[in-house]
Amino acid sequence: MYRFLLTPRWLGILALTLVAAMVMVALGNWQLDRYRGRTAVNERIDAGLRMAPAPLHEALPAPTGGPGTAGPPASEERTFTRVTVTGRYDTDNIVLVRGRTAESKVGFEVVTPLVLADGTAVLVDRGWIPPAPGGAMAQPQVPATPTGEVTVEGRVNPSESGAGTVTRREGRLETRRIAVPQLARELPYPVHGAYLLLDEQTPAADPAFKAVPVGHANNWQNLGYVVQWWIFAAMTLFGYGWVARREARRLAGITDDRPRDRAAA
Known part of the structure; x- marks a missing residue:
């Protein structure tokens, strides 16, 4: 059959x-x-929220190159680790990351280099702010940056991919993605190979900033x-x-x- x-x-x-x-x-x-x-x-994101902050050097290797270079990225196991570090914000090289969304509104995330005692720096995403009146691309009024020594607690985030060009407008760097190696080329010191997403800061962060959550993968x-x-x-x-x-x-x-x-x- x-x-x-x-x-x-x-x-x-x-x-x-x-x-x-x-x-x-x-x-x-x-x-x-x-x-x-x-x-x-x-699971690493959730574990990072529960853990006590560790010193930055335990989670992220220090850069060993010269000015304008980025250090090695964090290992997979150390990504999203909560860390603490002390330094001074470099107000001359604030980075505005445009086209970022918070609560269904498009605005900017403010990334500021934190210069450490050894002369290296780590990029700190201090939070989200809305654009100035005039549209989503209008450069915002950035809240005052703390002067003097600042202690930051945040989570280690990997460098973002797919970055566009980095430009300087009205004294501030602008970009669409937090691509650490590309941003490092614009800075006068070596930069750690990942950035920190701010959780807490001493002295306290300006309340105008909205905290940027770590997005869970679907x-x-x-x-x-x-x-x-x-x-x-x-x-x-x-x-x-x-x-x-x-x-x-x-x-x-x-x-x-x-x-x-x-x-x-």
């Missing part, structure tokens, strides 16, 4: 079906790996894709079986030589 499955045509259909199912299973496995990776990131979306691809693979195999069975029944009907009841027909 199913000998037709051994014909070249049906063997070709079977091969294509198996290849398609294997590709879908592989795509599901890839999404499963992404789900596990994003879940691990979320790992459940990847898990949904896993289920989707594996269901597609199962449907592909089921579809092959259903079509083969229908063809077998059709052939059985054609070769059935038993007399039919014309009246019943």
Whole structure:
């Protein structure tokens, strides 16, 4: 009844079906790996919120190059670690990161280099502020930067990718992404290879700043894709079986030589 499955045509259909199912299973496995990776990131974010702050040097290697260079990035295990560090803000090199959203409003994040006692610096994202009247690109009025020694507590964030150009406008640097190596080239000292997202500051930060949360990765979306691809693979195999069975029944009907009841027909 199913000998037709051994014909070249049906063997070709079977091969294509198996290849398609294997590709879908592989795509599901890839999404499963992404789900596990994003879940691990979320767990590190949550752990960083619970932990007591450690000294900066325990989480982020100091830069060893000269002025205008960035140090090595934080290891994966140390990313989102909560740290504390003391230094002085460099008010001559404030960075405005435009096109950032908070509470559905577009504005700027203010990143300021914190210069440490050893002459190196770490970039500190002090928070979000709205633009000046005139549109989302209007340069904002930046709250006063504390002078003198400042102690910062924050979380280690990796350098952002996909950065555009860094420009200087009205005495301040502007960019769209916090790309540490690119920003380091504009600064007169070596810079640590990751930036800090401010949690607390002594003296206290200006209340005009809105805290920037660490965004959790959407790992459940990847898990949904896993289920989707594996269901597609199962449907592909089921579809092959259903079509083969229908063809077998059709052939059985054609070769059935038993007399039919014309009246019943």
